[in-house]
Amino acid sequence: MKAFGKCRWAIAEGYIPEGSHGPAPEMTSHETACILNAGDKDAHVNITIFFSDKDAIGPYEITVPARRTKHLRFNDLNNPQPIPRATDFSSLIESDVPVVVQHTRLDSRQDANALLSTIAYSGE
Amino acid sequence: MKAFGKCRWAIAEGYIPEGSHGPAPEMTSHETACILNAGDKDAHVNITIFFSDKDAIGPYEITVPARRTKHLRFNDLNNPQPIPRATDFSSLIESDVPVVVQHTRLDSRQDANALLSTIAYSGE
Amino acid sequence: MKAFGKCRWAIAEGYIPEGSHGPAPEMTSHETACILNAGDKDAHVNITIFFSDKDAIGPYEITVPARRTKHLRFNDLNNPQPIPRATDFSSLIESDVPVVVQHTRLDSRQDANALLSTIAYSGE
């Protein structure tokens, strides 16, 4: 199957809520980038994290195999360093083959969980 | 009316929550692709489901008649096989005429329901 | 100011929840199309509503004055006829000058309200 998507995406919103209600891991507050690689070649993906008041960190390197999806929790990114909780950030996602990126957050800080999701920005 | 939209869409996020609060079917946790066919020809739509750790399945074949909408619950897709619950997936949606696709989830695992929605990715 | 946006938009998701918790009108369950007309000419907007199992209805005609926004509740559309509650629909939004359209729902059927929002599809 032909690859589908773009090679460069941005998620301007980013925030890992601190604290959760409900059983882990499914109800743990989390921030996710869902990356679909519909094509026949593995995608090598580099993620850079931007902050409001300090230098960007990264790249975080992940692989999304051919014809697979990865729902990547920013909570789980540890190399080169964990992403701080309760801190504003943005992310830039660059792949060597076209992919599709969607951003989702589950926030269970209060009794009933809240959700948000949006397609990321791909642009030119 | 002239057709409106694109023939190829992707929803990178996909997850059918397991468990619900409230009366079925309206408050049952569900994952939906809303497909608008504003044109004068029926749309024959093929859906392929991608996973993180196994081969894609499909196509699921559905028809959206001319000048109709279909709010398709992934929960209801059974042929060639049901989509597993509480499992990460992505979907690729291909139509023979232009359509518009929007992704919505209602999650009622906790006491008060949460909602997310986004236009799907259509790209080139 | 130069007009900004597109003349043709679609919202594939559409559903007015039946029932609400909390004070009206701000906590009444509602479905909204937010229409920004940043330009110097009034926008004459026609909305067509599509269903899953019957013919489309409309057009609903509204005006968004120059350099104004309108947060249009589908609940309030009555001419040519009210939009049925708890029913799947989609909408096509056509304007004679460029506008920007965003879709929002507040669902207060359960104790704590849920929200969704997405930019509408504008395409070609």
Place this chain on the structure above:
Amino acid sequence: MKAFGKCRWAIAEGYIPEGSHGPAPEMTSHETACILNAGDKDAHVNITIFFSDKDAIGPYEITVPARRTKHLRFNDLNNPQPIPRATDFSSLIESDVPVVVQHTRLDSRQDANALLSTIAYSGE
């Protein structure tokens, strides 16, 4: 790094909920524009606020430094004047270098918070 994004964005939805549950500032009801400047030059950003029944106000001038993000709460905009609460508005966001804009709301008027988010409209 090359700049990424567009210079002109619109958020058609806009509403600062009045009232909150939970500790400030993180659970205070708020409306946010997240602005990522991934490039090497500071972004000088002008925001204009449109209403349904009165003239637009602005510009609100902010700077997003090179390779930084800013999660701008509309609640905090005070110059030339605060944005009224519980009032429908839209915003137009213009930058002198490309940026990426995403819109998020946290609504904690009821016991459990609700969230919405969407990429803003960038268009031509």
